[in-house]
Every structure is written in C-alpha cells, then in structure tokens.
Amino acid sequence: MAQIIYRQRIEALRGLMRERGWDAVIFGGSDPHASEYPAPRWKQVEWLTGFTGEAGDVVVTMDHAGLWTDTRYFIQANKQLAGTGAVLHKTRVPEQVLIPEWLSQSSCPANAGHLPTVAVDGLCQSVGFIDEIRAAFDGCVKIVSEPDLLDALWSDRPAIPREPVYALPDEVTGESRAQKLAWLRGVMAERHCDAILLTALDEIAWLLNVRGGDVAYNPVVISYLLVTREKAFWYILKDDFYAGSGKVYHEVANEGVITCLYDDVGTVLSKLGQMGVHRIGMDPSTLNYHLRSMVEPEVDVVYGPSPVALRKAVKNAVEIDGMVRWHVEDGVAMEKYLYWLEQNLGQTDEHTAADRLQAFRAEIDGYRGDSFETISAWGPGAALPHYVTPKEHAPKIEARGLYLVDSGGQFFGGTTDITRTVPCGPCTELEREDYTLVLKGHIALSMAVFPAGTPGCRVDALAREPLWRYKRNFGHGTGHGVGSFLGVHEGPQDIRQNLNPQPLVPGMVVSIEPGIYREGQHGVRHENLVVVRELETNEFGTWLGFEPLTLCHYDTSILVRNLLNGEEMDWLNAYNERVYQTLAPRLPVDMAAWLREKTKPI
C-alpha cells in the first residue's frame, strides 16, 4: 500500500530530528507568503503525510505524528492518513486542542535536562503562530527556524515557480501604479513609517498592476515588495530578469520600482538602517517568521493589517466595470454549459462535465484559467461542501436528483465564482424543500438593505434565518471577498459567523452562497457574486445594498412555491428576466429559446 511511503518519510524526518536534537517539528500548509493556494514546492504536509486537503498543519515528535485540520476535511484526512502513522487532530470543534497547547502539554520532554526544542521551516510559519507557541510554553521553549528544512529529505522537491510576469494597463486597473504608490506612501507618513514591507502576493500584484502565473488559480507573482519613501524594491525570481531582459521591469522602474533578486530580501532587511529605514510596517498575518528574524534589531517594527488589503478590496469604477463585463461573458459560458448538461444527463460523469465547463469558459477571449478547482458533484458528492471531483471513475450525473457545480474563471480584468444547483430529473420532497429554502436565504441577503458601517457578520443571519426557521443550517461562511483578476478569496471583509468587525464598503465584491448538505444524500448551494452599492442617504444615515454581478438563471422547476413569499418571487423573476435579457442576445437561437423557457416568471 502507498501509505508506507509516508510512514517512511515521517521516520526519515525523525532521523533528522535525532541528528539535530529537535523534539518536535511543525509544518504548516502554506508558503512564505501565507498564500491560500501554495505552489507544489510548499505542499510539505502532502509530501510528508499524503493529506491533500487545502488546510492542514503537521506536528511530528519522536513518538507522535499528527495532522491538524478542520471539519471540512475530517473524512478525507481519516482516509488519507490511514497507514501513515499520522493521526487526525480535529480543529473547529468544541473540544479542539490546537498545536501550541498540544505541544506544550503532551509532546516535549520536560525532564530531558534542556528546553524543549521545536523546529519549524520559518519561511512557512507566520510570526503570529510562533508567538502562540512561545506563549503556550510560557516562553520556556527553544524555537529553531530552519528554512527549507525538508530539502534534506525531499530529493525531487519542486522549485519555486518562475512563470512570466506581465503588466496590466490602467484601462484595466483603473488606477496607475504611481497613484497606488503615492497613496501607500501617504499611509506610511500617517503611520510615521519609513517603509512598508508587503508580503502577500495579491497585494503586491495589485499595487504594482502586474500579474503572473506562479500559483494555481491565482494570477500572482511570487515576490516581496519593500516600499520606502522614495523607492520601492521588488524581490522576484524570474529568469527574464536574471537574464537582464523583461519589459515589465523597465515599466515598473519608471515609477522608481527597482527589481531585485528574490533571495536578497533577507539581506536588505538586515540593513534597513543604512537605507534610512528606522520604522517599518509589516503585516503579521502574512509575514513569515524567517523574514521577521532578519530585520535588524535597531529597527522599530510596527505590526498591523496591511493597508493594501482593504484598499484592494474596495474596487474602483473601472474594476467594477470589468467585473460586470466578465460576468456577462462568464454567464454565457455557464448557460451554454447548463444547456449542454441538460442534453447529457444520465450520459456523462462529474469529471467530463467539469472539463466541458472549462472548455466553454476557454472559448472566451481574455480567459486566463479557472479561479479555483471546479466542484462538479451529483447527489451524495454534493453533500461535501469541499468535494473534489475524482479524475478517474468519476460518478455519473444521473437523470434524477440534484447536481451542484461551483466554478469560476480568471479573466483579463475580472474574477468569477458561481454555484448553481441543477435539478437533473425527478427530485424528492426533501431535495425540493432544501433547494427552495437555500434560495430563500440567498434572496433574503441579496435584497438586504443595511446602514453604512455594517460588518458582514451582522447580516450573515439574514441568509440563514430562512433555513434556521426549518432547523437547517450550513457549516461554512455565507460569503467571502473576491479579488479583481486576483484571488477568488480575499479579505478583509467576509459574511460569516465569526465576529469580523470589517464593515462592508461600497465597491467591495462578495459572494452570497448559503447551502444545505445532507451526508449520503444531496447538497444544495446557490451562489452569486455581488458588489456593495451605496443606495441613498437620508435622515437615518447612508444606506447600502448588494447588486448581483453573476448572471445565470436559477432553475425554478422544483421550487416549493408555498415556501416563497411574494417579495421573493418578485426578486427571482426580475433576476431571471435580467439574465435572459442580458445573455440571450449572445446565445445561439436554440439556447436563447431554451433560456426563455427557463427564465419565465413563476
């Protein structure tokens, strides 16, 4: 069995630990930039344990190997870890014991005559996490940070990606690089900082108006950016730059952005004083521990959320226009796909269908790949919110029950993310009810009006109450921010249970995606992207609302009519009509006629 490989790798790591005198080693699931989707090089957790979930951290001690992951991945983790010697530690459950606490309580020998020694790949651990470890040990722990420590065991470890970089024109970004740099320097001045170090890849891409292809689904460039009062230093790892070529480097140089070697960022942090930088802003949520340790001690480090995150989340008029435009294109691809699907029910499988959907998107001029891995799931598969469609032996899409497809594209100036749940034929009463209640929740939040200053967590319940009333719920967030030709998940705003105080601001793009999942039976999710719009100011304040960006009809055939009130029907009919009016002219005649049927008022 294949799991033996992972057992051997964990043992090999223990050999290294013995050699170096480490009591425990921790691997996080991310890269040096705290990216949501790390490049293969940084899939250390997967290499070590075989676990392929998107979130997971591993701790190895001499007598224990554990994987910490959340509710989404319990089933998958138990399956993938079987036989590896590593065991699952559950997070996001009431009884959770997180890594710092677990390590301090049960793992490290207190009686060995030395401080417990915990080794990490400091490149892939955030500053905050190391602080938590220290706190759990009340400071009585030795942290060893060894960048790329797995290199010693992982002989064919992939290299850091070096995909080409390209610049976006101002007509796509709506704001020039010079304007963005000037704004950031204004923030620096307010915060009395001589410099800000940007470590999050999407923030760097946004600020410099560049894109790349280093990370799956995210058109970003692996790099760091140090912005000082006069200059900016962009640390990258690109062959064309190393070869002394590359148009984009000249372009950024016009704004005083000096391109540097990726590996030199540590060196410069150790010599900030020489550059006149005595006070520097850093975001601990994306700053890695290794980089932090390189900063010369004389420099005053100001921790705080990067100002770029919020600014980037609030789209300008050009970016919103881009989102609107690409959502029309995306809607055409989606309708073509749903039309095709209806012809092929019972005759295709989940994976073939997902490929087909990608092909429809790929017909769009300006398509730059998917924005995440498509979830194409019929019946019980759809009951897993984070289902991964198998490449081989994918389940058939049968001509009954519900099929769920969650997908999105990256376009030159826009990002999409849409989920539709498709009735494939006869549905059970429960399927119809769940389908209808989730749509009620989707509509309730889509119609919401709320005062300026309201954070997403305060409107989250509006999407849930129609489900709650029937004692049904879903375990994931209701909505996440979406970048503009950037990450399909971005902060700082969201719409979920956690009490995130970030208000929803006009220009932000978020998803609205309630669901219901019944293990072994079916899953329902209805997702549109919406943009926050200012509606009006009156004596009670300034009022905001959501405007749907996503254009693709909601199937009305299985709705339980008496669960919907008049307002909800009006919203649904108006939305479907708008979908028809916008997309029909761009569809072949037969599809347009089909869409007319699909969108007729209920």
Next chain:
Amino acid sequence: MAQIIYRQRIEALRGLMRERGWDAVIFGGSDPHASEYPAPRWKQVEWLTGFTGEAGDVVVTMDHAGLWTDTRYFIQANKQLAGTGAVLHKTRVPEQVLIPEWLSQSSCPANAGHLPTVAVDGLCQSVGFIDEIRAAFDGCVKIVSEPDLLDALWSDRPAIPREPVYALPDEVTGESRAQKLAWLRGVMAERHCDAILLTALDEIAWLLNVRGGDVAYNPVVISYLLVTREKAFWYILKDDFYAGSGKVYHEVANEGVITCLYDDVGTVLSKLGQMGVHRIGMDPSTLNYHLRSMVEPEVDVVYGPSPVALRKAVKNAVEIDGMVRWHVEDGVAMEKYLYWLEQNLGQTDEHTAADRLQAFRAEIDGYRGDSFETISAWGPGAALPHYVTPKEHAPKIEARGLYLVDSGGQFFGGTTDITRTVPCGPCTELEREDYTLVLKGHIALSMAVFPAGTPGCRVDALAREPLWRYKRNFGHGTGHGVGSFLGVHEGPQDIRQNLNPQPLVPGMVVSIEPGIYREGQHGVRHENLVVVRELETNEFGTWLGFEPLTLCHYDTSILVRNLLNGEEMDWLNAYNERVYQTLAPRLPVDMAAWLREKTKPI
C-alpha cells in the same frame, strides 16, 4: 438663574484643587460598585454641574470644565449646562475625544516642573478607567485617589443608604445560597483562586438570595462580598446589623457567611495573606480603583469577568416560572391602564398617566416598586428614546397620533419591562407605516430560530432588516438582559450592534424592542421580554428560540396591512389571542369585552 450654583461649585472645587496641587479632577457618574443607578450620594456629576442624565463624566481643570456624555443626552446636556461654565464633550460620535486622550492632549500643564496630577474619587472610578488614563499619558501622570473628595465641599451630601435587607426563600430563587456558594467555590478551584471578591450589587444579591432597597429601581444591598474556600465575608452598612440584630444575618451565617462592617473591606484586602488568600479573582469592570489599591502587593490578582454574571443571567426553572407568573400580573395592570388611557385621551397628561400606571401596578400583591422610571410620552416627546416625563407642566396626551409608554415593575420574584405604542386617534400615514414596520421587526426577531452558540449581535439585524428595507433605523440596542427581581438591565448578553460574543443561552431573559424616532414628530417602540428556550436537537445541531414573557395586546387598528405578510399576521393574531385568553379571566367584564375587541384577529 439656578445655574449660578453650579458655576460656584465648580469654582469651589478649583479652590480645593489649588490647595492640594491637583491639575485635574475627574468624576464618574457611578458608585463604588459601578451600578447603573447610583444612590443620590453618588450623583456627584449632578451636584457639580446640574446634569441629570444617566451617563456622564466630568473633568475639571483650572481653565476648563467638561461633561462627557453620549448621543442620548446631547440636547439635555446643552440645556442643563448652559450658564454653569461646563461644556459638553460628545461621545459615541465619530469625532469623539474621550477623557484620557483629551486630558493628556490639552489639559494638564507639561511645563509646570512636575508630573501632571489627576485626582479622582477612587471609590467611583473603575480600575480599567485609571489604566486608560495612565496609558494616555504614557505613564507620565500622577494619579491621586481620594475617596469622597467632594465631602469637603458638599455639606449636605446624602449618606450611604441603609435600607432593610431581607432574604428570599428557595421557592422564589430556585437555588439555595449554599448551592450557589458551592458552585462559586467550584469555579474558584478551576481558576486556582483562594477567593473571589464580588463588587457588583446585583451579583451579591443573587448569590446570597437577599434583596434590599438601597438603589432606586434595583432591589439590591450596598455591600461587598469576599468568598473564600471555607467562608464568605459580607461587608454591609445596616443599622440592624450594627445594632446586633437582623434575622437575615443569622440566616446567612448558617452557610458560613460572616457579616462585617462595610468600611472594613479595605482593611481585609490589605491582609489577605493572613487569611490564606494568595490568589484572588476580581472583575475589573465593577472593581473600584480605591479597593484595588488596598490589596496587599503579595497577592496575585486575577482579572476577569465575574462568573456570577453569566450564571445569574441563565435563569433556573423556578425563576422562569416566577417571571411568567409576574408577567401575567403585570399584563393585567397594563391592560387596565390602556383601558383607562383610552377613556382619558385628550383629558390627561403624560405625568398623570404615568402615576396612574404605577397605581395599577401597585394594586398587585408582591409589587416592590418600578423597575425604572416610566417613559410616558405623547407625540414629539416619544421621539426621544430616553425621554424624561416632566413632573410639572407635562404635555397633554392628545386624542390623535401616537403615545409611547415604556415601564416595568419589580415583584417578589420577577422583573418586567414593557413598551407599548398606542394610537390615540387619527394617525398620519407615516405614523402608521413606522408603527407597522417596527412591529414587523419585533415579530421577525420574536419568531427567530437560531442555533445554540449564537450571540445576540448575530440576530440583531433580524429585527432591523424590516426597517432597513425602508431605509429607517434606530440608534439604540434591540435588546438587553433582564434580572430576576434584580436589575432591569443586566449582562453579559445583549442584542445590539456591538459585536458582543456572549451566546444567547436557554434560560436567559432579554428584551426585544426595536423602534423608529422622528425628531419633533413621533416615536414608536414595541417591546416584549422573552425567554430563550431550547426547541430541538437534530442533525444540524441544537435549536433555540424566544418565548414571549410579556402579555399585553398590540393594537392592530392602525397597521398598514399590506406591509405585513401572512406569517407576521399569524404571529400577531396568535400572540394577541394568547394575551386575551390569559388576561381576560382576570379582568372586569367590561375590560375583558374591550380586550376581546382589541385582540380580534386581523
């Protein structure tokens, strides 16, 4: 003009400041126990400035006197401060500069060759507030704490109240003093504390199953309680105890509660070590600075929310039965009042009406006074959420428009708080709309079902969205906790904008009281108390909901019917029917017939 008195008092204080070398003096609006309603002795802000609002802090320096208060009291403060020399500093506005910041920036002379000296009556300032002052000055400030410093100027200052104390039987409290003490000692053990000091008056009353009458509207006993592993020490100021009599002191002694002199609490805190107390829990939100300063330095003080607050908020079955029972009695009084009011529209005034309401409540055997000062407001008066009905020249209740009455009673085993908005005759379209929309909000939250673990801030929007949809809102919270024959406002839960993470727990009592206020025109508020109930556990979790405690009909005569959906009408009809069925048998025949009319289904 009367304001000259306050000008003179402020000047007299400056004389004292000169004498003692103080640069600034701060007075808070509370008592040594951080009570919401302080006894007259501690109305220092009112004595000094004439401001009678329920929330306000004063700072006096040599060249400035300022009152800090929030949006609720701006109009009142400007009126009452005119001519006193003190000026309003606004809080809860975006541009607010709070006292610590203001003091550190603009008030104290930095060039006088000594540290700025800020004096406080340490008895009436919380530990947390003094920390904020120090932080604002970066530690470069001298804090002088002088208990009762106003005594030197305030010759006829009222004494600390010494109202009689009485014990509640277990049939009313549902849990014996011994059980409560045992539970608290269990918590102490978990927290590795040798003792806990209780400073909040309602917590002490709850723990000891005693009540008193020291504070208006709150049946509490001014005292401190020190609970150790074996004993408890109750510091009180009662004549019967000082005289060696008083049945209650013997009763509590049975559970090892030793009654002590109020003034001795400081002494004992300075000798905790002798008592075997090396680690003590204290709640910084109700602990005063003076008391904290008395704790001997060797003792480890563990700060944290008092465990009593949450335990007290979750009512046991006996307490809930009491609340249910007293709400029936209160409902009878309310219906008698509304019946009387209808006969007297156009012929009575707000103050006479409030007296009349109190008289109806006073007819109830077991009534122990009101739970707060009745708001009795017709027309424009009701537009002020915290309107104080004038005792003289009170406005007439006219036979048109809306009248709002917010009132409640204390009963031997229950506390009530109810608001009804009464159509007095012809109403404008706007009055009818506002009345209907607020009722929609009230109903939406009353009907809400939500999963266990949900904090109030996550369901607050359910009461607001029906208003928000029409771009209307209200500036106060939607709901507050209510004590059981204790404070009408209690924590730790609430339902409001602030992101308070405290979940709503079965057994908690909260108000649901949305409103709409239009300055110079009218105000609407509909308020019931409800108890959180567990409904069901299923595959999606455990489900909670609200059950109304308040019983008093909602007038349906001016509802804008087409703003209500079927579910809302069903709720309203069922609620009004329940009111009729429960109360009619207890009302005189003519009133019962009247109530039948008022509660007929729409």
